[in-house]
Each structure stands twice: as C-alpha cells, then as structure tokens.
Amino acid sequence: MVCLPLNMSEDGIRFGRWRLLPRTRTLVAGDERVVLGGRAADILLALIEADGAVVDKDALIRRAWAGRTVEDGNLPVQIAALRRAFGAEGAEIVITVPGRGYRFGGARLAPPAPIQLAAVRPAGPEPSTRGPSLAVLPFRTAGSDADQTHIADGLVEDLITALSRIRWFFVLARNSAFSFRGRDVPASEIGRELGVRYVVTGTVRRAGERVRVNVDLIDTVEGVPAWSERFDHTLDEVFALQDRIVGSIVAALEPGLRRAEIERLRRRPTELPRAYEAYLRAVACMHPMTRDNCAAALGFLDQALAIDPDFALALAAAAYCRMWRVSQAFPDDTEAEAAAAIRLAEAALAQARDDPQVLAQVAIVFVYLVHRLDAALLLVKRAVELHPNSAMTRSSAGWAYLYADQPEEAIRHLEEALRLDPLDPGAGEPLTGMCYAHLVAGRPQTAVRWGERAIAGSPERLSAHRAYVAALGLAGLSAEAAVTHLMTLDPAFNLTDYRHLHSRRATTRLLAAVVEGLRRAGIPERPNPSARPTLRIVRGG
Structure with a gap:
C-alpha cells in the first residue's frame, strides 16, 4: 500500500487547486484544463508516488522512457513542459533538488489527511468505459518494395476509421498509433503508454497484383494474441480484405455486434481501386500538413478525381487542402483557390451526406471561407453523431463552435480530439x-x-x-x-x-x-x- 498526503477520489488525484485525471492525462483547475503529453504524465505520476521524496534522474528516465536509452537533455525538456502546464505554480509543484533529481511539492500545497490507496498508477492499461479499447499500429511491409508502404498505411487508416465508428469501441486515432512506427516495443508497454487494452499489428507483402496481410490482435494485459489470421487478396479486392479483417477483429472483441453496424462499415467510398490508391497516397502526404505535403496531396487527389469524379472523400480532402492553403497565405490568388475549395466541398456534400469525414471537412470549408455557420454546425453535429470517436471529426466540431462564438463547447470537442489522438x-x-x-x-x-x-x-x-x-x-x-x-x-x-x-x-x-x-x-x-x-x-x- 502507498500512503500519499493527497486526496485521491474516483475523479482523479487532487492536490491544492489541481486535479490530475491519469486516464486522460489531464490537469484540471476550475475552468482550466491542460492535456499532458504521455511522458510528462509519467514523470508527474512518478513524483506523486514518491510522496515528496527525491526521485533521481535515472529513475524518471526509466519510468517515462520504459528503460530505453535516451539523451540526458530529454528529461529537462519534459520537466519544463510539466512546469508550464502548472503555470506560475510549476516551480513549486515540480521542485529541482540540485545534484540529486526532482521531488513533488504538491503535497505541501494541500495537506489533508492521508488516504490509503493500492497504487496511483494502474497495473495495466486502464480499460475504456466505452467498451473495448484498441490501437491499430502501423503495419510492417515485407520485402524491398517501398511502394508497399502507402498500401499498408491506407489499410491501417481504413481499419481505424471502420472500427472507431462502432460506438462502444474506443479506438486511438492514427497519429498516436503511428508514433510507434519502426519501434520494437513490447505490446504491454504500448498498451501502457497508449492506455489501450488491445493492439492490432500486421505485415503486408505485395507480389505483383496480389497482397498478403498477416494480422494479430494482441491483449496487452495478458501479452498474448487474442486472434491471428492471414489474408490473401488481389489489389482489386482491397475492400473485401478490409471487410474480412474488421469483421474478424469485431468478432473477437464483440461477438454480439449488430448486423446494422457491420453493414454500415461496408459502405464503399469508391468502387475504383486505382482512384482509391491515389487517395491513399494523398492521405499519407497530409500527415503532417506542410506547404510541400499539401501540394503533393493535391496532385494525388487530382489523379483520384480524374479516375472517379464523384469520389466524395477525395472531393472533400481536396476542398480541405485548398482551404488550408488559403488559411496559411500560400497561394498567390487566394480568391481563385477559395472558389475552387467551395466548389469541391459542395460537390463532396452532394455525393455523401452521411459520411462523417466528408461532413467534417466540408464544415470547416464552410466556416472558414464563406462563414456559413448554421450549415457548418449542422454538419459537425451530424458528423459527431455518426463518428463520435474520430479525432478529426471532433477537431472540426471544435473549430465550428469556436467560429460560432461558443468557446466552451469548442474546448469540449477539441479536448476530446486530443484525448483520442494524444x-x-x-x-x-x-x-x-x-x-x-x-x-x-x-x-x-x-x-x-x-x-x-x-x-x-x-x-x-x-x-x-x-x-x-x-x-x-x-x-x-x-x-x-x-x-x-x-x-x-x-x-x-x-x-x-x-x-x-x-x-x-x-x-x-x-x-x-x-x-x-x-x-x-x-x-x-x-x-x-x-x-x-x-x-x-x-x-x-
């Protein structure tokens, strides 16, 4: 048992005016909410557990980086970020002990009677209250063909999107999961760092027009596969491949999934695989969004739309890219760029009025370029209703409410976006x-x-x-x-x-x-x- 001079309740760890919510890595003080990075949260929990005792630098590095060798300069960066999160109180809560390490000063800010608790940090990942929690990690590519990467990444993106549409699943968003690309990390550590019970891993091998995919669903608490399977398909059957993988994962986690939900997952963005492949290349270019990446994405989107002019996801993505270019002052002729974005957005909406990604991207174009706030709010409300576990949908909703002069509602959605993709x-x-x-x-x-x-x-x-x-x-x-x-x-x-x-x-x-x-x-x-x-x-x- 650990005895801490803190007020530990079901809604977090309290000290002074602050409350730490370990599950979401969020600090709360009145109306103020700050989402911590994963390593900063680990450091804070390590200091809290020490109950005011000094924790040396090596121990903090072991805790935050799980024993991996890192440069000494990484720890001060995380300490500085943690102190900034507390504002003016930062140096009083995270105290430097010269030559020895750091200690937690929060206890002296609020000395209520000690409360016994088994552990501040859970033994394993905290289960989501929304049902099974999982992360789909980047699939590895087998062989020397670098051109396989966009196929593997696109398949992972589709799996994340499809699984997160199931309302009682909590599925971590793409960018958080992709932070593990190329890292050889045990599943238990991934589950702890991401706060999920299950991870999906896989390998992709392309031979000509055929694709072989090996997929594993791993229980990070038990450290064993809950399900494994191999799939062989042609590139033209990429949608059937996605269906089989999603269906197998769902069957392993939620055998009672309603048929209507499964049918909703099978809706096709396009029936033309080459258009879809160009779209996947564009999506890969949009992470992160920079001037050059945006230009490359638009090139691939133009290819996709040349093959399938009614491809709603490509229309919406192209509209969003052109809107983003206007917002960053990149094009010489912003008026022409904005007009093109609006035309693309309206065309996307005409093709797919119930696709949450289309609704979310079109809403931002409407908000930023033509100030159609009423229409934009209707679109993001519908998008969130269809896809509540999408970081992108939540972020779009946050911006729509911000421009509609509702900052607190905006903050609620933006915080949820950051929670889904921390x-x-x-x-x-x-x-x-x-x-x-x-x-x-x-x-x-x-x-x-x-x-x-x-x-x-x-x-x-x-x-x-x-x-x-x-x-x-x-x-x-x-x-x-x-x-x-x-x-x-x-x-x-x-x-x-x-x-x-x-x-x-x-x-x-x-x-x-x-x-x-x-x-x-x-x-x-x-x-x-x-x-x-x-x-x-x-x-x-």
Whole structure:
C-alpha cells in the first residue's frame, strides 16, 4: 500500500487547486484544463508516488522512457513542459533538488489527511468505459518494395476509421498509433503508454497484383494474441480484405455486434481501386500538413478525381487542402483557390451526406471561407453523431463552435480530439483551436500554454503563430521574439488586412480578442511597403 498526503477520489488525484485525471492525462483547475503529453504524465505520476521524496534522474528516465536509452537533455525538456502546464505554480509543484533529481511539492500545497490507496498508477492499461479499447499500429511491409508502404498505411487508416465508428469501441486515432512506427516495443508497454487494452499489428507483402496481410490482435494485459489470421487478396479486392479483417477483429472483441453496424462499415467510398490508391497516397502526404505535403496531396487527389469524379472523400480532402492553403497565405490568388475549395466541398456534400469525414471537412470549408455557420454546425453535429470517436471529426466540431462564438463547447470537442489522438506530433489544428478558444473565453495565460504547444507541434502553421502572439499580447507578456518570428514567416502580416480578411467569417468576440492581442503584442496596423503583396479578400457566398 502507498500512503500519499493527497486526496485521491474516483475523479482523479487532487492536490491544492489541481486535479490530475491519469486516464486522460489531464490537469484540471476550475475552468482550466491542460492535456499532458504521455511522458510528462509519467514523470508527474512518478513524483506523486514518491510522496515528496527525491526521485533521481535515472529513475524518471526509466519510468517515462520504459528503460530505453535516451539523451540526458530529454528529461529537462519534459520537466519544463510539466512546469508550464502548472503555470506560475510549476516551480513549486515540480521542485529541482540540485545534484540529486526532482521531488513533488504538491503535497505541501494541500495537506489533508492521508488516504490509503493500492497504487496511483494502474497495473495495466486502464480499460475504456466505452467498451473495448484498441490501437491499430502501423503495419510492417515485407520485402524491398517501398511502394508497399502507402498500401499498408491506407489499410491501417481504413481499419481505424471502420472500427472507431462502432460506438462502444474506443479506438486511438492514427497519429498516436503511428508514433510507434519502426519501434520494437513490447505490446504491454504500448498498451501502457497508449492506455489501450488491445493492439492490432500486421505485415503486408505485395507480389505483383496480389497482397498478403498477416494480422494479430494482441491483449496487452495478458501479452498474448487474442486472434491471428492471414489474408490473401488481389489489389482489386482491397475492400473485401478490409471487410474480412474488421469483421474478424469485431468478432473477437464483440461477438454480439449488430448486423446494422457491420453493414454500415461496408459502405464503399469508391468502387475504383486505382482512384482509391491515389487517395491513399494523398492521405499519407497530409500527415503532417506542410506547404510541400499539401501540394503533393493535391496532385494525388487530382489523379483520384480524374479516375472517379464523384469520389466524395477525395472531393472533400481536396476542398480541405485548398482551404488550408488559403488559411496559411500560400497561394498567390487566394480568391481563385477559395472558389475552387467551395466548389469541391459542395460537390463532396452532394455525393455523401452521411459520411462523417466528408461532413467534417466540408464544415470547416464552410466556416472558414464563406462563414456559413448554421450549415457548418449542422454538419459537425451530424458528423459527431455518426463518428463520435474520430479525432478529426471532433477537431472540426471544435473549430465550428469556436467560429460560432461558443468557446466552451469548442474546448469540449477539441479536448476530446486530443484525448483520442494524444501522441500526434503534429496536432496543430486542435492545439491552435484551444489557444483561440481560451482567448475568447478570457483566459489568455492558458491560451499562451496552448499556443506554445501548437507551435511546437506545427511550426509551419501561421495560424498557430498568430494565436500565440495574440495570447502573449492579451496576457501582458513579452512578445518581441514571437512577433519577430511571425513577421519573418509572413512579412506582410498587418492588422488592417487581417481584420478585413476575417471580418466576414469570424465572430465579433473572436476577431476583437485576436486583433486586440496582436495590437498589444506589436503587430503593425499597416503592411510594410517592402513586403510581398498581402492576401486578397475572399469573395464567397
């Protein structure tokens, strides 16, 4: 038994004004919520378990990196991130003991009577209250043909999407699962780090037009396969291959799955395998989204649409990519790019009004380019209803509610997106949304921390830099370095054009908060005459 001077209740570990929710790695203090990274959460739990005693650096590294050899500089980075999560109290809660290590100072902030508990950290992954919890890991490719990777990744993406549509499954999102690519880690450790009971692993071997896939469903607590099978199909039968794998996993975990749910999983995005293969290549390019990756994705999407012009997923993805390019100020002619995005979004919606991914991507295009908030909210509500366990759907819902001037509802969906995909290294979209939402809600100090995380995850995302600068300005913190960096990335950035560009789509509160923060931080009112031409205003319906 471990005796800690903390208040440990069913809803987390309490100390001072803080509450730690180990299952979701979330710190809560009043209205403030901070999602910790996996290693930062492990370090905090190790310090809490030590009950105020010093924990040396080697012990913390063993705990957070599970015994793997890492550079000494990795630990201070995690300690700094953990302290930032606590704000001004960080140095009092995570205390450095020079030459020895670190200790937890939270106990002295709140000394209620000790409570006995068996362990702060569960012996194994905490089971999801939503039913079986699982992660589909990147499938390995056998042989020397590098062209197999997009087939393997596409199959994994489809499995994640199909399984997460089952309402009583908790399926970790793509980017967190893909953080284990190329790492030889025991299943038990993966389950602990990701917080899931089961992991799906596999290998893909392509020989000409045939594909062989070996799949294992592993129980991370018992450390043994719950099910294994080999599948042989031609490339033209890729959809049948997906059906068989999903059906087998479902049968192993939930034998009583309703027939209607199984039929819903079998709906086809396109009946043309070559169009689908081009789409999979595009999706691979979109992780992470950068200028070059976006251009490459659009090239593959154009190929897919040339084969199947009614392919709704490709239409929606192309619309989203073009909208993203406008948001980052990449194209020279933003008006033409925006018009193309709107046409693609409307075409996608006409083809698939019940596909949650299409609904979510179209909703963001409607929000950002034409300020059709009522339509966008209807679309994201339907998308979440159809696919509540999708990080992308939740992130889109968060942004729609943010632009609809409902920051608390936005935060709820964005937090859920981060919970579903906690290890996504490029989660710039939900992180930036959290920064903006806390700005609108009047919590600039919290917004600063989210802005830091957004920039760390997506350093090329201009919107993240703008949100961060605005947060620093409203928080009254020094913004000189951040402003210099933003103006280096976007030399023509100025308040007049920004205000004009966003006045037709941002709500009064959102626009007012951001512009005021940017002004206080030192963003110029007028453009620099020597800078490149500023963005033209999008004209849309």
